[in-house]
Amino acid sequence: MPxxxxxxxxxxxxxxxxxILDWPRMDIVALGAMVAMPVLGIITPHEAFAGFSDPNVVLIAALFxxxxxxxxxxxxxxxxxxxxRKAGNSEARLIVLLMLSVGLLxxxxxxxxxxxxFIPVVLNVTSRMKIHPGRMMMPLSIAGLISGMMTLxxxxxxxxxxxxxxxxGVEGFGFFSFTPMGLSILxxxxxxxxxxxNWLATGTTVAGANKRRRTFASFIEEYRLEQRAFRLQVPYSSDLVGRTLGELDLRQRNGVNLIGIERMGRGQPRLLNPISQTEIRPGDILLVDLVTPENDLQKFVEELGLSVLPLEGSYFSQHSQNVGMAEVAVLPESAMVGKSLVDRKFRTEHGLSxxxxxxxxEAISGNVAEEKLRTGDILLVIGPWKQIDSLRSQKRxxxxxxLPVEMDDVAPAISQAPWALASVAVMIVLMVSGWVPNALxxxxxxxxxxxxxxxxxETAYKSIRWQSIFLIVGMMPFAIALxxxxxxxxxxxxxxxxxxxAEVHVLVAVLFVLTTGFSLVISNTATAILMAPIAMSxxxxxxxxxxPFVMTVAIAAxxxxxxxxxxxxNTLVMGPGQYRFGDYMKIGLPFTLIVMAMCVVLIPWWYA
Structure with missing residues (x-):
């Protein structure tokens, strides 16, 4: 051997x-090897750093x-x-839906x-279902790899x-020539x-971490809001219709703190932040807090012609895109000390209730708006997330x-969703059509x-998982060196x-093993380039x-x-799934053998 x-x-x-030892970090190991090869004279520095200009690396960064x-x-x-929703509480049903969706898309x-x-999708679902993300990231990765076997x-x-x-000079494959094999493997x-x-991580690591953070429901319980908060619907006949909140002054006249207004818009309800210029409309649902326990809800409802609707514990979580909660401490140098919320016009100034x-x-009962604030008092505020975030700048x-767990689900650019869908659609059309390279x-x-x-x-740069990028770049020079x-x-x-x-079935098996072996250390694209001429020969x-031979190369790659x-x-899901090197071997080796067996049996039959 040379x-x-x-x-x-x-x-x-x-x-x-x-x-395998998982030390040091994988990206550090890969970059170390990348540096060692030109130092030892195996490849040139230009070849060692070629991965940084590789279109696939740019593609991966862009996809983050x-x-x-x-x-x-x-x-x-x-x-x-x-x-x-479709999976319910069934982990098995979630795996089926996830893998079929990813495989087909x-x-x-x-x-x-x-x-x-799909990585953020899976993280959201596993958090809601209180299961370890590692139990879903591997199915996601496998489905992603299988999706490459579905079409030309x-x-x-x-x-x-x-x-x-x-x-x-042989006729090439059609667009759906790969589909029978790919669909069977999927x-x-x-x-x-x-x-x-069942061989993957168990427990609720993410959920366990979230237990250190409160939820909307825990805030409601701790501040004893269950008996004070109500949803009141405004019918057409109500005296409130057509009047502004400034005119009504519900707090002073009725002892009611208006937290929000639920209003239908574009087919689904939105929770609006109440301001003095807001006009009450028929069908609006008022989310109110009775600021003093002695207030008679029934009397208030009858006077204004309202109807009481149920307020379930999950109500605020369902509206977490529009409304947030947070605990805010009053600092010693604050201008709020010794003043009430009404005195300082807190809601007018900060847009929060x-x-x-x-x-x-201890939670204070009664009309907190009239309470003289002291240093160290903790306020529970509710309102738009943007306004809550702005309080962070009020450091004096x-x-x-x-901040509650529900904040993790907030979409700060939710109104731009149609544009995001259009952008992804443009990318898909360009990729499918081949008009421009995938990276472009x-x-x-x-x-x-x-x-x-x-x-x-700023968000774009932060979203790139640089550890994954450097791991891929560091391993690429091995293909050139070999x-x-x-x-x-x-x-x-x-x-x-x-x-x-040897007979065809044996050749297919060996060709599969060789191709798969190469694809473990070099890219599947490079593997296919090397193995396709061998298969033809x-x-x-x-x-x-x-x-049958070139199809085996494509599937095995x-x-x-x-x-x-x-x-x-595989690299993409490693961090979110909290995997170690051995997890891939534990799950991947048996399934690779299953795929090889399917190729040995089915490919000579379907593609002869």
Whole structure:
């Protein structure tokens, strides 16, 4: 064995061992190997740093930004709610819906892209269902990889083997030629994950972390709001119709604090922040807080011609996109000390209502608006998230102490959701049509998201998972090093000598193993480029149809289930799923064997 090849293989084995030990961080290991190869004279510095200019790296970074845009506009949350609603409390049903959705959608767009988009969706759903995200991220990754087996344009290896056929004067594959095999593997993968999910993380890590943060429901309980808050509907005959809140002055005249107004708009209710100019309309639902316990709700309702509606504990959570809660401490130097909320016109100035007051750890009953505030008092405020966030800048007067878990679901750019959908649609059309490279299509979508204010520059940079980017960039030079040291060429020559005279099923099995093995350490695109000519050559020597052999290469190149560096799809889910290197082997190895068995049996039958 040449010395330079021995060095490359030694570095590769060292990386894999360190990946398995999970120390140091995987991106540090990969970057270390990237630096070592040019220092040792295996590759040039230009070749070592080539990954930074690779279009796939740019594509992955852009897709992180697109995923953030989907999250910030609330689309991911809505899809997650649909999945959670359809799945109910069934983890198995969620796996089925998730894998089928990702597998089918990924058949017409980048598998990396569809996984990046679904990661925030899955995190939302697992948080709501109180299950560990690791139990869903692996099904997501596997479905993303399988989606590359569904159509001709689903992944580059498919187009590479198609080109290899045409270069030899053989008719290429059709758009749906891959679908029978891909759909069969998707069904098998879904059934497999229904069993393999039991080998993944258990417990409720995310939920457990969230228990340290309060929820809307816990705020309501701690501040004793259950008996004070009500929903009151305004009929057409009510005396309130057509009058502004400034005219009504409900607090002074009726002892009622108006928290919000629920009003129908575009087919669904929205919770409006009440201001003095707001005019009451028929059908409005007033969310009120009786500021003194002695107030007679029935008398108030009868006087103004209102009807009482139920107020369930989940009400505020259902409206968390429009309304927020927070605990705010009054600081020693605050201008609020010694003054009441009414004196300081708190709601007028800050756009928030105070619905609770705690002093010395105890909730204060009565009309908190008239209470003279003291240093250290804690106010429970309710209103738009934007106004709550603005209190953070009032560092002389207030300290925002506690924000509820529901804030994690807030979409700050929810009104821009149609633009986000349009941006993603443009990307998909460009990718499917092939008018521009995938990386350029993703960058165009990023610019559209920025122009439509779905994301801003700061958010875009923060959304990129740089650890994943550097891990991929650091591993890319291994492909160049193995090619330059003739390692791949030597392995192929040996293979052809050993397999001389073997039957088709055996050749398919060995071709699958070899292709999958290469795809674990180099990109599936590079693997397909190297293996497609070998597959064609094997078919020529046997004087048989080349279709089973090149189809095997395409499927095996996408069957990169066994390591986090085998595919960008696997790398994307590693952090959110809290996986270690061994988790991929534990789940990926059995399924790879299942896929290989399906290829050995089905490919010679369907594609002969």
């Amino acid at each position: 010395a330079d090849l021995a060095i490359v293989l030694g570095l590769l084995v060292t990386c894999i061992v360190l990946f 930004i697109i995923g953030e845009g989907i999250t910030r506009t609330g689309i991911a949350l809505q899809v997650g709610r649909w999945l959670a 990924g058949s017409v767009m980048s598998s990396t892209g569809i996984v990046a988009i 344009v689903a992944t580059p290896p498919n187009m590479i083997v198609d080109s290899a056929l045409e270069s030899e 069904i098998a993968g879904t059934l497999y994950m229904l069993v393999a999910k 105070v619905i609770g007051l705690r002093r010395g750890g 007067d207030f300290l925002v102490l506690s 299509a993703a960058l165009i979508a990023c610019f559209l998201l920025g122009a439509s204010r779905c994301v801003d520059i 090619e330059k040291t003739h390692g791949i060429e030597m392995a192929v020559s040996f293979l052809m000598r050993v397999l001389d005279g 094997m078919a020529k020597q046997l004087d048989v149809s080349p279709y 996408s069957a990169a289930f066994m390591t986090p560096v085998a595919s960008p799809v």
